[in-house]
Amino acid sequence: MAASTNSLWASLCNSMPFEDSRILLVVCYSIVFALGLPANCFTTWLTFVQIQKKNVLAIYIFGLSLCELMYLSTLPLWAVYVQNKHKWEMGSMACKLTGYIFFCNIYISILLLCCISIDRYVAVVYALESKGTRQQRTAIFITFILFSIVLVIHCPVFILQDGEQTSNRTTCFETLPLNLQLAYFNLARFLIGFAIPCTILIFTNHRIFQSTEISSSLGKRQKAKVKYLAIAIITIFLICFAPYHLVLLIRSINFLLHQKDSCSFEHHIYSTSAAFLCLSTANSVADPIIYVLASEHARKDFYTSLTKWRYQSPINTSLKLKNSKESQEAAQTSENQNFTTLSNEQ
Structure with missing residues (x-):
């Protein structure tokens, strides 16, 4: 009886409802890639322009966009993987590198959101005291340290089990059920990467709201x-x-409490987990919104940069040279005609 039960649980782990979420994930990855790539390219360029104007907040948004x-x-690799029925065919190192980038992106994004909130908190709540103390050098140093810490902390990804090898499928970072190593790793991610930053964000933004309400130096538009x-x-x-992090927490706790029958739970929660994964991916489209709200002249910066790009583009340069040449030829023709007319009169 025990053997048949174990066999049933094992079959559940080997027969996850991948197909149920295939279309959702592929569409999600495709849309986020199509919208996020140009949006973040523009944000990167515009924040770089703001950095040259000594804007401190632009440092954090620039790092976020990168x-x-x-x-x-x-994302194209993840889309191909899901479309291929969760069969990873690009090698173990490519899987590890792709997973490494995924994990690093989540926690660099979260920490930079904290930096933006703390910077706004200091600038709004301690407006007078912070004048002259908020410097780009400090923001660059903090961003560099954050990137370095997250990149180093996630290096164990390269030695963690990166998936499951079955008779007909090699998955990528979909170890089902979890193992003890991944369960504790996920708990650490929840606590350090989500719970603590969440506390920081709630505290700083609550204080920002309070200070904004009682501020007499900010106008209505600035307050908004x-x-x-x-x-x-x-x-x-x-x-x-x-x-995404709540599912990580629930999966990890369930595994630690019910290691022997965790496959049944994993089978039932998989589709929900896939939907929440889409939400975490949507962050790549949402982040440019922060630039629009943080910049006083976002629309003006966009059109100015677009105009400069069009003015300096090779096609426009070619047209200007052509028009210039035609103008010179027209002027030369007119001059020759005037000279001929003058000669005939004489």
């Missing part, structure tokens, strides 16, 4: 701008990252 572009580059940015950061964080 991080998203790095992750977006892996500050509030919208705070709301956007909290909303992006809760929608994109909370469901």
